[in-house]
Amino acid sequence: MANVDVDLFIIGAGSGGVRAARLAAQRGLRVAIAESGALGGTCVNVGCIPKKLYSFAAHYADAFEESHGFGWSVDASPRLDWSTLKRNRAVEIARLNEVYGRLLANAGATLVQGRARVVAPDAVRVGDRKWRCAHILVATGGWPMRPQVPGGEFAISSNEIFDLPVFPARLVVVGGGYIACEFASIFRGLGARVVQLYRGAQILRGFDDDVRAFIADEMRKKGVDVRTHAHVERLERAADGSLRVALRDGGELVADQVLYAVGRVPNTRELGLDAIGVALAEDGAVLVDDEYRSNVATVSAIGDVIDRVQLTPVALAEAQAFVDRLQGGRPRPIDYRLVPTAVFTSPSIGTVGFSEAHARERCGKVRVYRSEFRPLRHTLSGSPERTLVKLVVDDATDRVVGLHMVGADAGEIVQGFAVAMTAGATKAMFDATIGIHPTAAEEFVTLREPVSVA
Numbered sequence: 001m002a003n004v005d006v007d008l009f010i011i012g013a014g015s016g017g018v019r020a021a022r023l024a025a026q027r028g029l030r031v032a033i034a035e036s037g038a039l040g041g042t043c044v045n046v047g048c049i050p051k052k053l054y055s056f057a058a059h060y061a062d063a064f065e066e067s068h069g070f071g072w073s074v075d076a077s078p079r080l081d082w083s084t085l086k087r088n089r090a091v092e093i094a095r096l097n098e099v100y101g102r103l104l105a106n107a108g109a110t111l112v113q114g115r116a117r118v119v120a121p122d123a124v125r126v127g128d129r130k131w132r133c134a135h136i137l138v139a140t141g142g143w144p145m146r147p148q149v150p151g152g153e154f155a156i157s158s159n160e161i162f163d164l165p166v167f168p169a170r171l172v173v174v175g176g177g178y179i180a181c182e183f184a185s186i187f188r189g190l191g192a193r194v195v196q197l198y199r200g201a202q203i204l205r206g207f208d209d210d211v212r213a214f215i216a217d218e219m220r221k222k223g224v225d226v227r228t229h230a231h232v233e234r235l236e237r238a239a240d241g242s243l244r245v246a247l248r249d250g251g252e253l254v255a256d257q258v259l260y261a262v263g264r265v266p267n268t269r270e271l272g273l274d275a276i277g278v279a280l281a282e283d284g285a286v287l288v289d290d291e292y293r294s295n296v297a298t299v300s301a302i303g304d305v306i307d308r309v310q311l312t313p314v315a316l317a318e319a320q321a322f323v324d325r326l327q328g329g330r331p332r333p334i335d336y337r338l339v340p341t342a343v344f345t346s347p348s349i350g351t352v353g354f355s356e357a358h359a360r361e362r363c364g365k366v367r368v369y370r371s372e373f374r375p376l377r378h379t380l381s382g383s384p385e386r387t388l389v390k391l392v393v394d395d396a397t398d399r400v401v402g403l404h405m406v407g408a409d410a411g412e413i414v415q416g417f418a419v420a421m422t423a424g425a426t427k428a429m430f431d432a433t434i435g436i437h438p439t440a441a442e443e444f445v446t447l448r449e450p451v452s453v454a
Contacts, residue, residue, distance in 0.1 A: 006030040008326070009124045009133035011116045011271065014041020016303035016315030017139035018100055023323040025107040032133075033109055034116035034126050038093075039100035042141050042304070043312040046159045049096065050089050051182060054162065055344040057085055058189025062222075062346075066381035080190055082167035089162065118272040121298045135298055135326060138286055139315070140271065142264035142304035147174070151235030154243055155258040158183065168192055168257035172245050174232055176203035178343045180261035181219070185346040188224045195253055197230035197245075204343070208355035208404045210370065214388045215345055215406050221384055222346050266305045273299070283307065290333070291325045292318060309339050340418035342411025347385055350414030353402040353421055356392050365395040365454065367427070369447035375407065376438050389443045391427070395453065398426040403444065413441045 008024050010017045013035035025031040038045045057080070064078045104111050114126040118138075124131045144157035156164075158179055169192055173184045176198030184196040196203070196219075203226060204212045216226050231248035235258060238244055245253040266285040274280060279287045279295045285307035292300045302322055303315035314334070321331035340352035353359075359366045369391040378385055385408075392402030403417050420429070435442025 004122070004132040004134050006032045006110070006131060006133050008032075008135045008137060009116075009131050010034070010137045010139055011118075011124065012041065012139035012141060012267075012303075012305075013039050013100065013104070013111070014139060014141050014303065014315070015043050015312045016141075016319045017041070017137070018104060019316050019319035020137055020139065020302065020323055021109040022103055022107040023320065024326065025104075025109040027323070027327060029326075031107075031109040032112050032131060033104065034112040034114060034124070036113070036115040039097045039104075039111075040093075044096050044100070045093060046162060048312055050093060050162045051158075051186070052344060053089050053092065054085070054186050054190070055182070055346075058186045058346065061189060061191065062383065066378075066383055069380040069382045080167070082190075086163055115270075117270065118276055118278075118299070121276055121296050133298075135300065137322065138268070138271065138273070138299065138301040138305055139303050139319075140267040140305050142307075142310060143267045144261070145263045145265055147232075147235075147260045147262070149232055149234055151237070152260070154235045154237050155260040158259070158261055161257075161259055164257065166256070168255070170242075170255045170257075171195075172197065172243075172253055172255040172258045173261060174198075174258065175261035175263070176200055176205065176228075177261065177263065178204065179264075180259075181215070182344045183259055183261060184224045184226070185219060185222065185344070188219075188222055189346055193225075194223070195225040195227065195255075197232060197247075198226070198228050199231050201228055203228070204349075206355075207343075207349070207351065208390065208392075208402065209357060210388065210390055211349060211351065211355075211404050211406055214372070214386075215343075215347075215349060218347055218385060218406065219345060264304065264310065266307050268305060281307065291331065292322045309336055311339065311341060314339060335422070338418065338422050340411075340414055342414070344411075347387070347407050348410040350405045350410030350412075351403070352414055352418040353400070354392060355402060355404075356390075359392045359394070359401050360454075363394040363396070363401060366401070367393040367395050367450040368452045369393070369427075369449075370451045371443050371447060373443070375440055377408070387440050387443075389440070389447070391430070391444065391447055393427045393450075398428055400425050400427055400430060405440075405444075407440050409440075413444075416441075417444060 007029040008031045010033040021033040116126045119125045171192045171194050173196045188194040202212045233246045236244040243255045268284040286301035302318035304310045324331040343349035387407030390404040433445040435445045
C-alpha cells in the first residue's frame with residue numbers, strides 16, 4: 001500500500017513478535033517492530049532461559065552429594081558463588097539479545113527502539129515519529145501481578161529475582177503456580193531456606209491431581225517448606241533490613257527476600273488500544289478470534305497478551321499462523337489441548353494433554369495407568385527421590401489423551417510422546433512399542449494394568 005510507511009507494525013520484540021517480524025519480512029512485507037526493553041522479551045531476559053540456567057545450577061549441590069554413592073569423594077564442601085552465576089547468565093543473555101537483533105536485521109525488518117502507542121487503527125507513535133501501517137500486531141506479552149497487601153512494595157517479582165545484589169539465605173515464595181514452584185525449587189537447590197505459601201488446598205492448580213500431590217511431597221523431601229491454606233496479611237521491613245511476613249493465622253516468618261509469583265497479566269496498559277475501540281478482557285487481554293484478529297480489523301494480537309496459553313512455543317506457533325493468514329494463506333489451527341509443557345521443579349514435571357479430571361469431563365469413561373518408582377540412579381545415590389508416570393486413555397477410542405511425568409528430564413521425555421499424541425496414538429500403539437531399557441521413559445510403554453476404569 002503506497003500510503004503507509006510499513007505493511008506491518010509489531011509492538012513487542014519478544015519471541016512471538018520477532019518470529020512474526022522475521023517471517024513477514026522474509027516474505028517481502030515492509031515490517032517495523034518496536035521494543036522499549038531488551039530484545040527477546042520475557043523468555044530470553046527474565047523467563048525461560050535464565051530460569052533454566054539457574055535450574056541447572058541448582059542441581060549441582062545434589063549431584064555432589066549423590067556422587068558419593070558412586071564412589072566419588074569431594075575434598076571440600078561445594079559453595080555457590082552467586083556473583084559468578086549472575087555474571088555468566090548476563091553474558092549469555094546479552095549474546096542472545098544480539099542474536100535477536102541480527103535475526104531482525106538479516107530478515108530486513110526495521111527495529112524501532114522505544115515505547116509504542118496505537119493512536120489510530122492504522123497508526124502507531126513511537127517517540128516523536130508516527131508510523132502509518134496497514135496492519136498492527138500486538139505482541140507485548142505479560143507482566144507479573146503485584147501483591148495487593150500492605151507492605152507489598154517490599155516484595156520482588158520474577159523479573160528481579162535473577163539479579164539480586166545478595167543471595168537470599170531466607171526466601172519466602174508466595175504463590176502456587178508453576179513459576180512459584182520453580183523458583184522455590186531453584187533457590188532451595190542453590191542453598192536458601194525456602195518457605196512457599198499458597199492460599200489454596202494444593203499447589204499447581206490446573207495440573208493433574210496426582211502430579212500436584214506427588215510434586216508437593218517431593219519438594220518437601222528436598223527441603224522446601226510448602227504450606228497450603230496460607231494467607232499473607234502484610235509485609236514489614238525490619239530495622240535490620242529483613243522482611244517480616246505476617247500470616248492470617250497469626251504466624252510470622254522472617255525472610256531476606258519475599259518473591260510474589262501469583263500470576264501474570266497481559267501487558268496492554270498505556271498502549272492506546274481501548275482508545276481506538278479494541279475489545280479487551282477484564283484482565284487487559286486482547287480479545288481475538290481463531291485467526292488472532294481483534295474486533296478492529298487492522299489490529300491483531302498473539303502470545304501472552306491474548307492470555308490463552310502463556311508459553312513461548314505457543315507464541316511462536318501463533319506468529320506463524322498470523323503471518324500465514326496475513327498473506328492470504330491457510331494457517332494450520334493450533335490445538336491448544338495438546339500443548340506439552342514442563343515445570344522445572346526438583347524433580348521436574350512434563351505433561352501433555354488432559355488431566356484425569358479434565359479427561360473425565362471431556363471423554364466420559366477413561367482408563368488410568370499409573371506407576372511410581374525409585375529411578376535406577378537413586379538406588380546408589382542415596383536420594384529418596386521418586387518418579388511418577390501416568391497415562392489417561394479415552395476408553396471409547398483407546399486414544400491416549402493425557403500423559404504426565406514427574407522425574408528427572410521429564411520435559412525431554414514428554415516432548416517425544418507429544419508427537420505421538422498429536423498423531424493420535426492409542427494405548428494399543430503404546431503397548432506395541434518396544435521400550436529402551438533401563439530408562440524411566442520405558443515405563444510409558446510397559447504400563448499394562450489400569451489403576452482405574454470409570
